[in-house]
Amino acid sequence: MSHEGRVLRGVVLAVVVLGLIAPIALGLWQTGRAAFGILPALGRDTLSLEPWRDLAALPGLATSLRLxxxxxxxxxxxxxxxxxxxxxxxxxxxxxxxxxxxxxxxxxxxxxxxxxxxxxxxxxxxxxxxxxxxxxxxxxxxxxxxxxxxxxxxxxxxxxxxxxxxxxxxxxxxxxxxxxxxxxxxxxxxxxxxxxxxxxxxxxxxxxxxxxxxxxxxxxxxxxxxxxxxxxxxxxxxxxxxxxxxxxxxxxxxxxxxxxxxxxxxxxxxxxxxxxxxxxxxxxxxxxxxxxxxxxxxxxxxxxxxxxxxxxxxxxxxxxxxxxxxxxxxxxxxxxxxxxxxxxxLKPWAGAQRGWMRALGNTLVLAGATAVLSLALAIAWLEAEDRARRSRAAWAEALIYLPLLVPQIGFLYGLNVGFLQVGLSGGIWAVIWAQALFVFPYVMIALSDPWRALDPRMIRAAAALGAGPGRRLWAVKLPVLLRPILTASAIGVAVSVAQYLPTLFMGAGRVATLTTEAVTLSSGSDRRVTGVYATLQAALPFAAYLAAALVPAWVHRNRRALSGGVT
Amino acid sequence: MSLDLDALSIRAANGLALFAPLSLQVPAGAVVTVMGPSGVGKSTLLDAIGGHLAHGFQLSGAVRLNGRDVTHLPAEARRIGLMFQDALLFPHLSVGDNLAFGLPPGLRGRARRRAAVEDALAQAGLAGLHDRDPATLSGGQRARAALMRTLLADPAALLLDEPFSKLDAGLRDEMRAFTFAHVTSRAVPTLMVTHDPEDARAAGGPVVGLTSPEGRRL
Incomplete structure (x- = not known):
């Protein structure tokens, strides 16, 4: 493996472990401590089973479990x-x-x-x-x-x-x-x-x-x-x-x-x-x-x-x-x-304009940031595999799926406690980080198959023509994979727009998105205003998918091998 | 110019050698053919020479180009051209840009680079196709464009991996003649692997059989 390949692998592994796995582990740890009575912020520091007795005594628990x-x-x-x-x-x-x-x-x-x-x-x-x-x-x-x-x-x-x-x-x-x-x-x-x-x-x-x-x-x-x-x-x-x-x-x-x-x-x-x-x-x-x-x-x-x-x-x-x-x-x-x-x-739209403009702005910032970050990490990961000329180990595949298998509610509160300790809670950055935990796996899964389907001999041909790893990535792989890359980004946008709990918990209620507003409004009064927020919420992923279909079709309009088919 | 293999041997991840240590010399302008049935590791041999070996393979021996040991150089620094049975033109680039991709950066100036590409296209009977989508070319046109792309990169040696096996019979003879004429006229040492005796006959050079690690002829 080349020096460069080793450095890239190290960086990717560090980002995945520190950025994605550590927060989940930390969140589970803090939640677990609180479950057994240890929550220093409330002055509780003795191990006890009291939280469990309290939980069992809460009305409706058995019904909730059955449901x-x-x-x-x-x-x-x-x-x-x-x-x-x-x-x-x-x-x-x-x-x-x-x-x-x-x-x-x-x-x-x-x-x-x-x-x-x-x-x-x-x-x-x-x-x-x-x-x-x-x-x-x-x-x-x-x-x-x-x-x-x-x-x-x-x-x-x-x-x-x-x-x-x-x-x-x-x-x-x-x-x-x-x-x-x-x-x-x-x-x-x-x-x-x-x-x-x-x-x-x-x-x-x-x-x-x-x-x-x-x-x-x-x-x-x-x-x-x-x-x-x-x-x-x-x-x-x-x-x-x-x-x-x-x-x-x-x-x-x-x-x-x-x-x-x-x-x-x-x-x-x-x-x-x-x-x-x-x-x-x-x-x-x-x-x-x-x-x-x-x-x-x-x-x-x-x-x-x-x-x-x-x-x-x-x-x-x-x-x-x-x-x-x-x-x-x-x-x-x-x-x-x-x-x-x-x-x-159009009165519902006009009346709620200030509210939905703000929520739309936040949603766009979150979706853009999480999709770009996740895409960058996914491409870096796949490129690191290429440079090491290795296929993915089973444990690495498991790491990708981990955030999707652990229930969000199981670790988000604990993670918030951790974020509070480092002064990161309640801001847009905390929400971006928390959302990226769930956006990255989907982007990674969506991009992996098309990336691997790329003919390795084409990349070898590029190397044999004197193209180094950087040029092979930028001049061959990324342009050829434009369609699946944009599709993966659209999926990333859709996942980010849909996030409710991470936004609610990490934003400490201060980061209003279309999703949090739609959920809040849904229990209330006016269907028309709820309809406005939910329509916008649905429109964003649709627009992203549409762009992911149209942009490659236009860019590759004169390239028959790349313009057809859905990936 | 010459390409030398010095007791080259490859072990797979399971520790077993693919073939007995191979030593051979390819002088400039000569085409040496390595024969063997499919699956004995002919392509892996070319990967090793070109610097494309996948993780897990262990390489021993040396690859020398004009006397220089290139065994540990990355593929892009070896200047060893590679041709497959498919043309593998980059699908997102026009035919001309595919050729320009391989052109050494040392050739400066837009007009001069364009002229070099146009010249190569003309030599391959592809004049006027600079802006065409490679997917719209015929099989023979694609194969010729791929050879020109490889030769424009000014390789110090050339590896051919069953280059004619996917062409239909009529086209095959034509491509053999075209390829070997260009290779010999540029005096590039060329190593071809194939299982088709016709390829070896057309190449006209020495033929080497890959042997099993025990020395048995495969």
């Missing part, structure tokens, strides 16, 4: 089943590029904006009720809790509208590495139906490729806060929402049981992932037994079509939610049960 497990595990398992069934039914009929285009709006929209839109659609006075009103004879919104229902059904629908498209994307990209058509032909020639080939042959090969993303989905669903505030049950809420409330309680002593709850949240996610690993092991044994029996099985076709129909329905509701954001932000008079507003106005 968390049901909505988190339920939405993940259902999403996985639906996405798998949908892929099995339509994979052969749809190109990957079409699929990616269809999924993009669902991947781009922040959880909070989608949740606000879903609340508009699902609420008793929402679009669905308005559509049904003439049939049911409703003059007034029906008295049914369709949002914030005590079962958490609305929350599960919200999670699934986001999770199914994400899993579809992950499964489609895994399928592109498998010769599906030939294996399907081979399996069917042996007398197995399409659905059975899918279950017995294709999925066992897909699973190892999607295992980590499924864990990420599970960890997220178990600890989501913004979407659970907007759509989930409110009294008692899911554990993560309850913890957020307790951490922001006016009584600072609540921090101790809240910290114990945060540790519980981490344990919960760990147990759920362990459960998934156990289910995988069991599934493997059962699957082998089933496979060896050689049964051709019944047709799985009806199940596949049911899954596909459910996916289409989820996406339709999601689309309706996105449209409703814009319509509500522009609506003026819109009485029940009219399907369409009776009059439109």
């Amino acid at each position: 968390t497990l049901v909505t988190g595990l339920g939405s993940t398992v259902l999403s996985l089943l639906l996405a798998t069934g949908f892929c099995a039914a339509v994979h052969a009929r749809m190109s990957n590029a079409t699929g990616a285009r269809l999924l993009t709006p669902f991947l781009a929209i922040p959880h909070a904006a989608l949740a606000v839109g879903l609340a508009f659609v699902l609420a008793p006075s929402g679009w669905i009720a308005r559509l049904l009103a003439p049939l049911a004879g409703w003059e007034r919104p029906p008295d049914i809790a369709t949002v914030n229902d005590s079962w958490g059904l609305a929350l599960m629908v919200g999670l699934m509208v986001k999770e199914v498209p994400f899993l579809l994307l992950v499964i489609l990209s895994a399928l592109s590495q498998i010769p599906v058509a030939r294996q399907m032909a081979a399996g069917r020639a042996l007398g197995y139906g399409r659905g059975i080939v899918w279950i017995k042959i294709i999925m066992p090969q897909v699973w190892p490729l999607i295992r980590l993303p499924v864990w990420v989905v599970l960890a997220y669903a178990l600890s989501v806060v913004d979407m659970a505030i907007i759509l989930g049950p409110s009294n008692p809420p899911t554990l993560a929402v309850a913890l957020t409330r307790w951490f922001s309680d006016p009584d600072p002593a609540m921090i101790l049981p809240a910290s114990a709850g945060a540790v519980l949240q981490v344990v919960l996610v760990a147990l759920a992932v362990a459960l998934l690993i156990g289910a995988e092991a069991l599934g493997k044994r059962l699957g082998r037994w089933w496979l060896r029996r050689g049964g051709r099985g019944l047709s799985a076709e009806p199940g596949l079509w049911a899954a596909s129909a459910a996916v289409v329905a989820l996406m339709a509701v999601g689309m309706l939610a996105m449209v409703s954001l814009l319509v509500w932000s522009l609506a003026w008079r819109w009485s029940f049960p009219q399907i369409w507003p009776e009059s439109f106005s």
